[in-house]
Amino acid sequence: MAARYPDFQYLVDIVDSVIDSGADALLAGSTSMHDLMVVPRPVGAEVREMIAVRAPGSMRPGPAGQVRIEHLSSTGRNDCIDRPPSEAVPLFWRFVIEKYGIRPPLRPNCSDLTK
Structure with a gap:
């Protein structure tokens, strides 16, 4: 989708950051009308909160040209921040760390493996 519609690239960047960090073992994701919905693993029978x-084109869009990231909670203490797409990945991780207490596992990069 992002190859055809570049406005979706920040979603790919977020998914890539989860996979590259090894956090795909800690987070589960799905899409809903193109929105990316993320919950901590293991996923129980009932989802009580999600990020x-x-x-672009969401039923709950942010301002034009901005990415909107929301924490939706069964307590009603929802949180929402809009930022430029260039800030999507750090904003996503801020939500994951603050709302779920999940930090991505540290993985050595390729240059570390050659030392």
Whole structure:
């Protein structure tokens, strides 16, 4: 989708950052009308909270030219921040760390393996 519609690239960047960091073992994701919905693993029978990364054309869009990331909670203490797409990945991790207490596992990069 992002290859055809570059406005979706920040969603790919977020997914890539989860996979590259090894956090795919800690987070589960799905899409809903292009929005990216993320919950901590293991996923129980009932989901009580989730982080939603709103896509262009979302039913709950942010301001034009901005990415909206929301924490949706069964307690009603929802949180929402809009930022430029260039800040999507750090903003996503801020939400994951603050809301779920999950930090991505540290993985050595390729240059570390050659030392």
